[in-house]
Amino acid sequence: xxxxxNPQKSKELYAAISLIFLSLLILALxxxxxxxxxxxxxxxxxxxxxxxxxxxxxxVAKVVKTNHGLEFTCxxxxxxLAQSYCELIINLQDLSKQAPFTGLDLSNYExxxxxxxxxxPTQPGTRIELRNFNTNYSVKGNETILKHNSLEYLEAYxxxxxxxxxxxxxxxxxxxxxxxxxxxxxxxDFSNIYSIAxxxxxxxxxxxxxxxxxxxxxxxxxxxxxxxxxxxIMLWSIALGYVIRRLVxxxxxxxxxxxxxxxxxxxxxxxxxxxxxxNRIGLRKCFDQLAPTDLQKLSIIFLNIDYFxxxxxxYGHKTADKILQQFVNExxxxxxxxxxxxxWNSEEFLLVCPDTELSQAIDVADKIRARIQKATWPxxxxxxxxxxxxxxxxxxxxxLITRANKALYKVKNTxxxxxxx
Numbered sequence: 152x153x154x155x156x157n158p159q160k161s162k163e164l165y166a167a168i169s170l171i172f173l174s175l176l177i178l179a180l181x182x183x184x185x186x187x188x189x190x191x192x193x194x195x196x197x198x199x200x201x202x203x204x205x206x207x208x209x210x211v212a213k214v215v216k217t218n219h220g221l222e223f224t225c226x227x228x229x230x231x232l233a234q235s236y237c238e239l240i241i242n243l244q245d246l247s248k249q250a251p252f253t254g255l256d257l258s259n260y261e262x263x264x265x266x267x268x269x270x271x272p273t274q275p276g277t278r279i280e281l282r283n284f285n286t287n288y289s290v291k292g293n294e295t296i297l298k299h300n301s302l303e304y305l306e307a308y309x310x311x312x313x314x315x316x317x318x319x320x321x322x323x324x325x326x327x328x329x330x331x332x333x334x335x336x337x338x339x340d341f342s343n344i345y346s347i348a349x350x351x352x353x354x355x356x357x358x359x360x361x362x363x364x365x366x367x368x369x370x371x372x373x374x375x376x377x378x379x380x381x382x383x384i385m386l387w388s389i390a391l392g393y394v395i396r397r398l399v400x401x402x403x404x405x406x407x408x409x410x411x412x413x414x415x416x417x418x419x420x421x422x423x424x425x426x427x428x429x430n431r432i433g434l435r436k437c438f439d440q441l442a443p444t445d446l447q448k449l450s451i452i453f454l455n456i457d458y459f460x461x462x463x464x465x466y467g468h469k470t471a472d473k474i475l476q477q478f479v480n481e482x483x484x485x486x487x488x489x490x491x492x493x494x495w496n497s498e499e500f501l502l503v504c505p506d507t508e509l510s511q512a513i514d515v516a517d518k519i520r521a522r523i524q525k526a527t528w529p530x531x532x533x534x535x536x537x538x539x540x541x542x543x544x545x546x547x548x549x550x551l552i553t554r555a556n557k558a559l560y561k562v563k564n565t566x567x568x569x570x571x572x
Contacts, residue, residue, distance in 0.1 A: 191368070202225070223239040227351070240346055242345065261316065262369070263368070271359060279347065281347055282345050283300060285342070298326065299348075305564070429491065431495070453558070462532070477529075517538075537571075541554045
């Protein structure tokens with residue numbers, strides 16, 4: 152009865168009950184871990200093929216819809232082109248339709264599953280591209296302006312179906328260069344997917360390649376774990392703040408933030424929160440601070456953790472994250488004090504080496520590889536890394552990074568625990 156006569160206490164009681172109820176609801180959602188799925192309707196999609204005959208090449212691509220799926224045939228033939236190609240295009244929307252253009256919003260999904268059967272004698276690798284339309288960089292009716300969110304994998308080392316994480320997709324270097332988005336806002340974009348492209352690897356050799364796309368499915372969470380935990384922390388932080396405010400009288404305190412602390416906060420925004428390495432924004436800041444004399448003998452080293460994609464399904468996110476953190480520590484403890492490490496994507500890191508000749512950078516890369524191989528890792532996992540080294544010549548930073556990145560993919564396709572230059 153006292154509570155009923157005290158409106159303030161009644162409100163506090165109702166708020167406490169609501170807080171407990173919401174907390175239990177969030178914990179239940181975390182425990183149930185409910186997935187959402189979306190299947191791409193291949194029968195309803197507009198299917199077509201593209202090959203290099205449109206630029207006077209000689210490759211021929213064909214596709215046939217069957218009860219088993221989309222049977223795609225690609226005859227790669229060498230011609231005057233530097234690289235022959237053919238593509239299977241699954242159009243989810245018609246770009247020629249009147250605005251506003253709406254494709255599929257896949258930004259809330261985490262993985263894409265591919266049921267693809269390969270019947271060619273060699274396995275050159277498969278590239279999948281989720282092509283996005285955005286008025287900031289796309290033009291209605293022009294498919295070449297779509298952003299290419301791309302990922303390549305070797306079918307020889309995966310099972311069918313294969314589940315690919317959207318976080319592992321990246322933007323091809325040629326697309327970033329043509330749109331001047333390198334180290335700025337050139338990240339992936341899955342908010343308005345117009346088409347899905349499936350094609351042999353960029354480095355495909357002449358020959359006949361056949362595959363059947365049986366099913367494409369996307370998987371994600373209705374509400375992400377990070378979001379749920381964030382809401383839970385926010386609710387209890389508000390409740391704790393209210394209790395402290397009731398118990399402790401507020402005092403007016405003037406606080407002067409030291410200049411050094413302000414710089415620390417700014418630097419934190421330029422770092423990867425998991426590993427402490429620079430992110431791409433911090434990497435751009437690092438390049439901007441290089442003196443012209445540093446650029447005359449600048450070398451970079453791309454470092455890639457071999458077979459990192461197997462860690463998550465085999466050992467879990469916690470172990471994979473620990474390996475990423477230790478990897479950066481091992482690199483920091485091996486490289487020179489003048490070198491700077493940045494996280495390029497999920498398992499790739501870029502080491503900036505000012506005033507360094509190519510031969511010196513190769514020595515640094517080999518020392519890092521040796522240390523990574525000898526180090527003791529969680530769960531006694533054997534970890535190695537591949538590296539690619541490039542030195543700045545008469546070119547810009549984009550060309551330097553592109554050259555080193557191509558060398559890295561070349562060495563990855565030929566094995567592991569190697570250094571390429």
